[in-house]
Amino acid sequence: MLMRRYQKGLYNYIYRLTGYRDLAVDFTQEAFLRAYLSIDKYNPSYNFSTWLWRIAHNLVVDHFRKGKLNQVSLNMEVDGENVEYEVESRDPGPYEKQLNRERRDLIMKALEKLPPQLRELIVLRHFQELSYQEISEVTGLAFHEVKSKLFRAREKLRKLLEAYREAL
Amino acid sequence: MKHYSMEEIYLYLDGEMPPMEKTLFEDHILVCKDCAHRLQRAREFLEKTKLEEEEPTVDVASLVMNKIDKKRKLLPLVYAFFILLVSALTVPVFFGLDRAVFFYYVIFDYFKKLFLVFQGFLSLILSARVNLFLVIAAGAMLVPIYFGLKKIWRST
Numbered sequence: 230m231l232m233r234r235y236q237k238g239l240y241n242y243i244y245r246l247t248g249y250r251d252l253a254v255d256f257t258q259e260a261f262l263r264a265y266l267s268i269d270k271y272n273p274s275y276n277f278s279t280w281l282w283r284i285a286h287n288l289v290v291d292h293f294r295k296g297k298l299n300q301v302s303l304n305m306e307v308d309g310e311n312v313e314y315e316v317e318s319r320d321p322g323p324y325e326k327q328l329n330r331e332r333r334d335l336i337m338k339a340l341e342k343l344p345p346q347l348r349e350l351i352v353l354r355h356f357q358e359l360s361y362q363e364i365s366e367v368t369g370l371a372f373h374e375v376k377s378k379l380f381r382a383r384e385k386l387r388k389l390l391e392a393y394r395e396a397l
Numbered sequence: 398m399k400h401y402s403m404e405e406i407y408l409y410l411d412g413e414m415p416p417m418e419k420t421l422f423e424d425h426i427l428v429c430k431d432c433a434h435r436l437q438r439a440r441e442f443l444e445k446t447k448l449e450e451e452e453p454t455v456d457v458a459s460l461v462m463n464k465i466d467k468k469r470k471l472l473p474l475v476y477a478f479f480i481l482l483v484s485a486l487t488v489p490v491f492f493g494l495d496r497a498v499f500f501y502y503v504i505f506d507y508f509k510k511l512f513l514v515f516q517g518f519l520s521l522i523l524s525a526r527v528n529l530f531l532v533i534a535a536g537a538m539l540v541p542i543y544f545g546l547k548k549i550w551r552s553t
Binding site: 230333336 | 448
């Protein structure tokens, strides 16, 4: 089923942008519903996933504009629970799990500090693994803008991560 | 020797470099220690900032399907309402205003009577003036009506 195929990716995209799991669930639902209701507007020359991501992008941007997400938190402990991220395919031991958790928290903390637009580029490229062309279609940025802004985002993220590591 | 910028290095690592440039870049990396070092650093950075996706807290697809089903069920009702509304509004066009007023009055009167019957039936039950047999008989009559309507609803 089409929705089951995309729900995980879409949910993660929205969650990493907003920092709220409940909101990510709501927006994922809304994006699917909007896609269902406006399926006749879908242009088959584009990827279906890109179109879906574009709908989700518009939803998040609308909320940012309305100021509903001014204080965006990407804190992983939002719901008071710790979600395990398996970084490697094999089952890591307790020490590795702890390291992964620390690394994940550090990355999320650094992401939180990035401006929303740069954060979105990192999320789309690093986590969703979209191509520059797909990112351009989702965000509405020109190809060269994606290239330069993604570079800026990575540089900022790298500096933030270095600063956090030094502080530890 | 011209060095590659970090932006170009990321372009290569993201697989976005055009084939010709890619070949030139790979040739350059073999001879330039500085660019090779920066390439290695960028590769490590990308590896370190990779995170796995987490499962949604709920099955979003099921929630969406439920909502779509509800919408689908409501749709015939919405259509019926609009058809009724449009037909009511077109009565004066075809039959003249005085006949339309009469038509509206008949409809209104019908619903008024229906409401009165319902009200009377309700007050009878509430005041317990009717015996138990009648209530059970009325209830028994409602059952086939309910299932009949449900069947019609499903078929639509």
